[in-house]
Amino acid sequence: MAVAEADLAVDRPRLRVNWTPYALILPTLLFLGVFFVYPMAQAVWLSATDPQTGALTWANFRRMSADLYFPQAVRYTLLIIALAVPLQVMLGLAIALLVNTRFRGHAFFLYLTAVPIGISDLAAGLIWLSIFTERGYLNAVLERLDVVQLPLIFLTVERTDWLLGAIVLTEVWRATAIVMIILLAGLQLIAKDYAETASVFGATRWQTLRHVILPLLRPSLQTALIIRTILAFQLFATVVTLAGRQIPVLAGEAYFWYSLYRSPNVASAYAVVILLFSGSITWLYLRFLRADEGRA
Amino acid sequence: MTLRRLGIYSASLLISAWVALPLLLITIAAFSPRDTLYAWPRRFWPEHFTLETLRFFLRFAGVWQSTLNSVLVAMLTIGLAFVIAAPAGYALARFRFRGRDSMQLAILATKMFPATVLSIPLAVAYIRWRLYDTLWGVAIVHTALSIPFVIVIVTSVFVGISYELEEAAMTLGSSRVNAFLRVTLPMAAPGLAAAAIFTFVLSWNEVFAATILTLNNRTLPALIVNSILGAGAPLHFRFAGGFFMIVPALIIIFLIRRYLLTLWGVTVR
Numbered sequence: 082m083a084v085a086e087a088d089l090a091v092d093r094p095r096l097r098v099n100w101t102p103y104a105l106i107l108p109t110l111l112f113l114g115v116f117f118v119y120p121m122a123q124a125v126w127l128s129a130t131d132p133q134t135g136a137l138t139w140a141n142f143r144r145m146s147a148d149l150y151f152p153q154a155v156r157y158t159l160l161i162i163a164l165a166v167p168l169q170v171m172l173g174l175a176i177a178l179l180v181n182t183r184f185r186g187h188a189f190f191l192y193l194t195a196v197p198i199g200i201s202d203l204a205a206g207l208i209w210l211s212i213f214t215e216r217g218y219l220n221a222v223l224e225r226l227d228v229v230q231l232p233l234i235f236l237t238v239e240r241t242d243w244l245l246g247a248i249v250l251t252e253v254w255r256a257t258a259i260v261m262i263i264l265l266a267g268l269q270l271i272a273k274d275y276a277e278t279a280s281v282f283g284a285t286r287w288q289t290l291r292h293v294i295l296p297l298l299r300p301s302l303q304t305a306l307i308i309r310t311i312l313a314f315q316l317f318a319t320v321v322t323l324a325g326r327q328i329p330v331l332a333g334e335a336y337f338w339y340s341l342y343r344s345p346n347v348a349s350a351y352a353v354v355i356l357l358f359s360g361s362i363t364w365l366y367l368r369f370l371r372a373d374e375g376r377a
Numbered sequence: 378m379t380l381r382r383l384g385i386y387s388a389s390l391l392i393s394a395w396v397a398l399p400l401l402l403i404t405i406a407a408f409s410p411r412d413t414l415y416a417w418p419r420r421f422w423p424e425h426f427t428l429e430t431l432r433f434f435l436r437f438a439g440v441w442q443s444t445l446n447s448v449l450v451a452m453l454t455i456g457l458a459f460v461i462a463a464p465a466g467y468a469l470a471r472f473r474f475r476g477r478d479s480m481q482l483a484i485l486a487t488k489m490f491p492a493t494v495l496s497i498p499l500a501v502a503y504i505r506w507r508l509y510d511t512l513w514g515v516a517i518v519h520t521a522l523s524i525p526f527v528i529v530i531v532t533s534v535f536v537g538i539s540y541e542l543e544e545a546a547m548t549l550g551s552s553r554v555n556a557f558l559r560v561t562l563p564m565a566a567p568g569l570a571a572a573a574i575f576t577f578v579l580s581w582n583e584v585f586a587a588t589i590l591t592l593n594n595r596t597l598p599a600l601i602v603n604s605i606l607g608a609g610a611p612l613h614f615r616f617a618g619g620f621f622m623i624v625p626a627l628i629i630i631f632l633i634r635r636y637l638l639t640l641w642g643v644t645v646r
Contacts, residue, residue, distance in 0.1 A: 105468035106480060108461045109524060113487060116499070116521040123498035176392055184385050192634050194396050199626030201582030203598050207619030208403040214612060218402050221419040232417060254399060266638045308489050315491050318584040318602060322615070325606070332585060335497055339589060345501050352494040359491050 124356070127349035141346045145338075145354075154329040155354075161245065161330070162313045165252040169309055170302070172253065173260030178290070180261075181268045191265075197258040205255040206322030210236075213247045213323065238327040248328060251319050256312070260305045267301025268294070303370045310366070311359040331355050400623070407431055407620035411613050434617035437610075443600040446512055450587075450596055451580040453516035454523060455573045462524045463569070466531025471540060488525040492518075496586035503590060510592045518590065519580040526579070526640055527572050533639045534568030535561070571633040575640060578629050582622070597622065 131138045145151055180191045197205070212218045213235045220232040235243045271294065279289040295302075317332040326333065335351035338344050406414065407430055409423040414430075434440060469477065496518055500509060508514035538561055546556035587599040595603065601618045604610040610618075630637075 099472065099474065102468040102472035102474040102477075105464035105472075109465040109528065112461050113483075113521065113524065116517055117487065117490070117492070117495070120495040120498040120502065123502060124495065127498055127501060172392075175388070179385060179389055179392070182385055184382070184389070186389070190389050190393060191637075192631065193393055195634065195637050196396065196400070196627060196630050198637070199578050199582070199630040200623050201584060201598060201626075203584045203601060204582070204619045204622040204626075207601075207615050208399045208623070210612075211403050211406045211616050211619070212399065216415055216417060216419045216612075218419075218421065221421050224418050225421070232419070254396070262637050262640070269638070311489050311491050315493050315585065317493075318598070321602060321606060332494060335494060336585070336588065339497055339500070345497060348497045352497050355491055355494045363489070 121356070124349045124352045127346050128353045130346070132344070132346050141344075141350045144344075145347050145350045148334075150326075150329040150334055150337075154331050154334045157245070157328050158314065158316065158330045158358075161248055161252065161316060162310055164245070164249045165256070166306065166309050166313060168249070168253045169257045169260045170305060172257045173264055173305065174302075176257070176261045177265040177268055180265055194261060195258050197255045198262065200255060201318065202255060202316070203318035203322060205251050206319040209247060209251040209254070210322055236323060241328065244324045244328050247323050248320055251323065252313070252316070255319070256309060259312075260309055263305040263308065264298065264301050267298050267304075271297045299370065303366060307363050307366050310362050314355050314359050331358075400627075403616060403620050403623070406613075406616040414613050414616070430613045431617045431621070434614055434621060437604070437614060439595065439600055440597070443595045443597045446594055447581055447597040450512050450516045450519065451577045453512060454519040454580040455576045457516060457520040458523045458527045458576050459569075459573070461520065462527040463531050466528040467535055469528065469532045470535035484525045484528050487521075488529075492522050493583070493585040495521075496589040499586075500589050509590065510594050512594060514590050515587050515596060516580070518586040519576075519583055522583065522586075523576040523579050526575055530568060530572035530575070530636060530639055531565075533636075534565045534572075537568070538564050568636065571636040574629050574633050575636070578626055581625060 128141050129137055129139075131140060176190075176194050180187050180194075184190075200208075210217070215232045215234050215236075217235075219235065220229065223229045223233065234240075235247060237244070275293050275297065276289050279293045280286075284292070315332050316330050317336065320328055320330050320333055326337065331351055331354060335348045335355070338351060339348035405422070408426040408428070410425070410427045410429055411433075413420055413423040465480075468474075469480065499514075499518065503509040503514050508517070542560050542564075543553075543556045546560045547553060551559070582598065583596075584598040584602055587596040588602050591599050601610075601615075601622075605615065
């Protein structure tokens with residue numbers, strides 16, 4: 082969001098503060114205060130108090146962690162993120178680089194690969210359900226190829242690895258587009274001179290990509306990683322449509338504690354856990370990618 | 378050189394197929410008769426296409442009402458998001474002020490925030506504020522989600538329109554407000570429309586908050602989630618529902634394709 086300095090209405094009388102911009106951003110700040118900051122504080126408060134007496138207590142967190150689903154939810158959420166996010170970044174980078182070669186038809190290719198941005202996690206889950214369900218397209222293909230006579234059951238609690246695989250594929254299919262868009266925007270900010278200079282000095286395309294383009298793309302890679310990881314902690318509808326509660330995840334458990342067990346307090350404890358995880362992972366990314374930069 | 382071309386084209390073709398094939402398959406499923414979907418051996422291509430499956434979905438109790446609810450919530454969200462966030466976008470584009478950078482950082486932070494989980498504590502507050510199970514309540518959360526995107530597009534739109542034109546109008550005797558309304562706004566209209574459209578998709582697609590914050594006044598995604606988890610809706614209902622939900626998305630992404638890079642292409646440095 083670079084703003085051309087000349088276009089800005091500034092530098093009128095130097096000493097008088099112009100209050101107009103502050104008045105213009107005030108509604109946004111107020112709204113985000115009430116519907117962002119307040120519920121965040123409320124989540125912490127609810128998770129740490131007794132629903133009846135309002136006294137401070139660890140009981141909600143204890144109830145949460147004593148639940149059999151909790152350790153599984155933590156494990157599966159982290160596992161899905163660890164599997165899906167690297168695939169999304171690699172595929173997203175590949176698509177962005179392809180679009181950036183500006184081959185004939187790249188505009189249509191960009192539109193097509195961007196389509197999943199407009200598709201909800203719910204719809205994506207339903208789409209892939211039509212493939213992986215017992216009488217789904219995958220079994221239809223396998224039967225046609227004479228691999229199976231009877232339909233295989235992919236989405237069952239007895240085969241959690243297949244359930245996980247289906248969820249990861251669906252997430253990669255749906256969310257690669259966002260990564261791709263972020264990286265493409267980053268690629269387009271990189272001046273062509275760099276690549277040209279590299280090739281003048283005899284660098285191969287691969288070397289140029291590895292030693293020139295990728296380092297320059299680091300801020301975008303970092304953003305894409307952070308956005309994808311944090312959004313993945315909200316993973317809910319994809320899992321619900323493909324696996325129900327057989328693969329518990331954090332956001333799903335928050336939903337069940339709220340709707341099924343009617344305990345907003347324990348559900349809030351889950352919300353706090355999600356916030357803590359997202360916050361610390363963002364911190365880790367920022368730290369590690371920064372530290373790397375220092376060494377290079 | 379031609380080898381490289383061949384590589385680019387085959388890779389693009391492969392990736393296109395990966396994205397397009399599932400979309401094609403759900404479309405076929407939504408137009409297949411019910412017995413084809415449950416038969417074994419399962420046919421890929423049904424003997425005839427039918428509207429019966431989609432009709433079953435649309436006749437399902439509450440689908441029309443929740444579709445209407447979804448559209449209403451999206452409209453409310455667009456209205457709220459513009460009233461609240463468009464001025465901020467304009468301010469970021471036109472003024473240089475102390476705190477501008479932290480404002481931009483805050484916008485980025487809200488975009489990255491796992492905001493839907495906040496709907497749980499909000500549900501408790503909503504009961505007190507009498508917003509629970511109302512369309513306004515859902516629209517408010519969707520507004521909070523869409524504000525960063527609206528600000529980012531609106532800013533980029535106004536950065537693209539020279540301030541000198543506004544100034545020229547003012548020199549010719551027009552007031553500041555009038556100059557904005559008659560000169561800048563018409564030029565900004567397409568970009569603003571894109572922001573509105575994106576807000577629509579965001580609201581139309583949002584599942585978690587809508588599921589938590591409603592009980593009887595479900596939006597379409599909330600109704601579908603509930604009918605799957607609660608009632609175990611049949612497969613053909615789910616396929617038709619999936620298809621029904623993606624149709625607006627396909628059209629809408631096409632309409633706003635020029636702005637896709639603006640929406641997401643901001644980096645932390």
